[in-house]
Structures are given as structure tokens and as C-alpha cells.
Amino acid sequence: MKHMSSLRSLLLNSSYEPMRVVSWQKALVLWFQGKVEVLEYHSAFARSVHRRFQLPSVLRLKSYVRPRTAGAVRFCRENVYIRDNYTCQYCGNRFPAKALTLDHVVPASQNGPKDWKNIVSACRDCNQRKANRTPNKANMPLLTEPGAPGWLPTLQLEISEDHVPPDWAPYLRLSTG
Template sequence: MIVSLNNPVLVLNRHWQPVHICTARRAFSLVCLGHALVVHLDGESNFSTHDLQSWIRSSRNDPSLEAVRTVNATFGVPQIIVLSLFDRLPKKEIKFTRQNVFERDNHVCQYCQKRFDARELNLDHVIPRDKGGKSSWENIVTSCVRCNTRKANKLPTEANMFPMREPKAPVWRPFMCLAERSSRRRAYPSWRFFLDLEPAMVEMSG
């Protein structure tokens, strides 16, 4: 039960735009207070919404959902909720961290354009620090160990190595918030309708 209540739940504003990721415990609280409805994927592309009582009735025998058991009832843990009144999009600045640079670049070395596990990646200053380069979104890219060693402290023109994309500060996405908090990036297939997720991030049901 504790694990289930800590599961991530995607939060949508009333226009069905993703704005946050909270725990199942927080999601149940919002639904109980009438501030949100549970959103459930029925079939491949149809969604239904439920208040608390409707959700308890409809989810109690759904084998695709993890269950919460109380003294009086057993019901499913929601994966998505939609807020009843909130209609804005949050404005957030993403913290400049090693993990978030990897997330921005999709764990792809910006020089050889190959994907690596995080433990095989480094951060590279496009303009080396000893040549005036700063540690910022605009001057740091993801690189594999081999490319990082090869480029060393050379300028891109000196090494003939150029990033595949111009580095810049990323736009805040709800999933990056989850990735920053947890090294276990977990998502659900139902989230694909609202978030642009990498296949490896999606936890398949069944």
C-alpha cells in the first residue's frame, strides 16, 4: 500500500494539458476534496473521468491497476487526474544539473550521436573553461567518455567536433520534474497521450 500511494500520477489542468506529477496519495486527496477527477484510459484511446465513488466502483476489479486496500474497500491507484478549476500552465526554470543536461540531450552524445547509459556519459564544455567557456546550459553538452577525451580542451574548430544541436536551456516539461526527483524514471502507457516520452521510459502494463 505504501509503494502504491507513492506511485507517480500525471496531473492535467482543466484544459487537459500536463502541469505536474504528484504522488498517488496527493492525487487521492485532490479527488476526495472535489478538486480533481480521475482520468482512466478505456481501451486504446478512450478516456473516462470519475469522482471518488465512481472510481472506487469502476476500478476495484481492474487487473491493469495497482490496488489500494483499506478496511472497507479495495480500489485502483489512478495514473492521471484532471484538475477541476486550474487552467494555467506553470512557469518553471529547470535546475542546471548533470542529470538534467542528460535529459535535455536524451542521453545522446552530442558529438558521435550515439545513446549511452548515464554512467557512460560526461559533460563537455563546448568552449573550454580555460578559453573563457562558462558552465551553463548554452555551453555544456552531453558527451561519451571517448568523445570527451578526444576533444579534451580544444575549441570545436580545433578538434573538428561540433555538437549535433546548439545547446540551450530546455523548456520545462512535467516529466523532467519526475526525472530530477527519481533515478527510476517511471511512466505509464496512458501518459503518452499527453507527454512526449522516450520508449525506454514507459513501464508497460501486464
């Protein structure tokens, strides 16, 4: 069995369209809040002092949530990492989210805004090396010019067809080779 920290849950809209992948902790919160019905479970359990809860693997929202339209992608850490393909925009290496940081292209101390055009994914080493300088002053050119994405291929990045949990397959439209 997988380690509990790596267990994720597939979140479906009420129309059964895949929306995103969430942590098992977020899945439990949604379930306890009564916002979802659980369609499939992992074999693992979370325990409290008095109870144990089987971890949800596939969840379906009880109310329909309209997908965001083009240009309406929420600015947040996770979405910056997805936009940048979990790649440091300075050294070009790919990292897990836990090994990445957000870097201000124009440092905040120089009035650099916290928005899509000024924030990029950076590994810890590159972020520290760049320090409180612009990429030009640090002699660390950006791989790509940051900007607001019109959309994010969240599911394609988070779900590799080679590693789809078997209980997710019926809910995903996967190409059959």
C-alpha cells in the first residue's frame, strides 16, 4: 500500500466531470462538510481518538460548480507551479512542489507585485542565489516570460495515464492505445 501522505483523491463535479486532484485531508474536509458524496475509497484509514474513517479516493460534488472561464485562473502557489510545469524558471530542473518556492522576478523590496507577471517557480538554491536582485542583476535569465495563463491543464499534469489508480479510470476519459 502507498504511504498515506501520497494518497490523493479525484474530485468530480456533480456532472461527473473530473475537476481536480486533492489531498486526502482536503477530501475528508469536503466529506465532513457534506459538500461531496464518496464514490470510491482507498484501503487506508485516518483515525481520530474515537473513530476511524476510510479515506475517499473518488468524490463527487453535490452541487454543480461552473468551471472557470478563460482568463479566470486563480492566482495561487499551486497554479503557479502548474503553469511552470513544476520547473525552476532559472535552472530548468523539474521538482516536486515541496522542493519549489515562489520567486518575485522584481523583488518585493523593489515594489515587485505578487501577480502572474512577476511570480515564477524556483528551486530553493536558485531562489537563494538570485536573492534580492532582478534576474538581470543576478545574471540568471528566466526560461520563460511569466504571464497569466488562460487555462491550466491541472488533471493532465497531476494524473499520468501510467499511474492512474484503478478506481479512478472509469471517471477519466483516457485514451486507449
